[in-house]
Each structure stands twice: as structure tokens, then as C-alpha cells.
Amino acid sequence: MYTGGVLLLMQLNRRQALLGLALLILSWGGLLIGASQLLPLLGLGGGMPAADAASAFRLALGNGLVLIFTFGVSAILVLPFWKDAWGGVPLRFASISPAVWGWIALLMLGLQPVLPWFSLDADSFQLPPAWKDQEIALEATEAHIETIMLSLLTHGALFWNLIFLAVVPGIIEELFFRGAFQGLFSRVMHPIAAIWITAFVFSAVHGQVYGFIPRMLLGALMGYLMLYSRSLLPAMWAHFLNNAYATLTGYVAIHFLSEPEFVKSTYRPPVWIALVGAAVAGAAAYQTYRLLRRHG
16 A cells, blocks of 8 residues: 555656646747747847947847746746755755855856867768758857857947846756756656756757757756755856856957957867866866765
């Protein structure tokens, strides 16, 4: 009787998680369609690069609102389905050692010169001949997104870029991907498998084929932070820092060094800088893991 009751409970939890996943994806898709229709009417967002400070602000604001009203709202709508996967309190803070935040900051800083070496480029990204049209389309999307990002870094105010390119994605995307998506998947499969499936989807949704592998690795890192801490806060902190470091680097490269090439997906930092970054990131990752396991 006891075994049968446990199995029944597991089946109910699995069905609830699958229902939550379906509702999450459907609500996200519906909200995305609605946002894509509404925001252009308000003169926000859009797919054209910014030409001045005003258009950069509207573009960044629109993209930030899209994240909030698609990823953010859909994750909150299905909160009852996924919060128990993380102990019912996915934003817990008290159980995390204060030193973790500093080690995560070093970890993300060290990864900045390392991850570009995992990126693809026009030479390394080759699909079979039968898929040549898809390859051309993906590369065109990559170039378009890169042009938009360069325009934001060139014309946008640093403060607003940090808000809309670092703070908003760091909170909202983690709420959706590590909180809801990974949380629900972890109830129907092994937690490690859930981390990597979520990381794959996280990277694919961004639509940048050259940066697919680095972004998937970042997604997996934030998934492990969520798993070991049982809280969204470390993953949000890591996501924010990654985007903030990249935004600050791009701003300095364009406005102070006159080197926009540093921002492009084809740029690779010097090997010695990447090796130093790898050493820093490795040490910081070990300390973060040790502290999270100790207090978890």
C-alpha cells in the first residue's frame, strides 16, 4: 500500500509538471504574439538598429518589455506548478554564504575572455549542402542581431543599457528558464538532464548561432547554481554579471578604444588573457561549489 501510494504521488507530480510545461510554453507563445503586435504601435522595440540616443532607448526599452511580458509573466502564471521543485521558496537568500556572491563575480569575470574561444564563425559553421538556405538564414539573423547590439552600445546611454541588457534579462530570463522551465523538467527527469535541456533551449531562443555553444555553457552553469543553491538568486546574479561585464566591455571598446571589433562575435581575446581568465574562473567555480554544497 505504501509503495503504491508513493508511485501514485510520483505519477501525479509528473502529470502536474507536464501540464505546467504545456501551460508555460503556450502562455509564452501567446504573450509573445501579443507583445509583438502591441509594442510597435507604441513606437517601442522593433527590428531596426538604433541611429541615435532616442531610438536606442526605445529599442532597449521595447526589448526589455518583451522579456518582462513574455518570459516574466508566463513564468509567474505557472508559478504554482514549479515553485515546489525548488522547495517552495525559489528566491531564498538566508541559506547562501555571503562569500558566494564575490566568488560568482570572479567566476563570471574570468569567463569573459574564455567563452569567445568556444564561439563559431563563418568558417566553422557549416551545414550540409542540402541545408544551405537555412545556413544563410541563420547567418543573416546572426549579423542582424550583432548590428542591433552594436547600435545599442554605440548610441545608448550606459545606464539604460545596463538596465535593459543586464538587469532585466538577469532577473526575467532566470525566472523563466532556471526557475520555471528547469524546475518543471527536473520533476519529470534527472536534474542534470533538465539542466542541459534547459541550457540548450535557452541558447537556441537567443537566435545567435555563432554564440550558441558559449551561451549553452553559461545556461548550464546557471542551472548548476540553481541546483546546488536551491535558489534563483545566484543564477540571477551570475546572469546579470555576465551581461553587465559584456556591456561595460563593449562600451569601453567603442567609446574609449574605438575598437568595435572587440564586440563582434568573430573577436577572440589573446590566448594568455584567456588562460588567466580560465585559471580565475576555475578557482572561483571550485570555491562557489564548495560553499554552496556546505550550506545547501
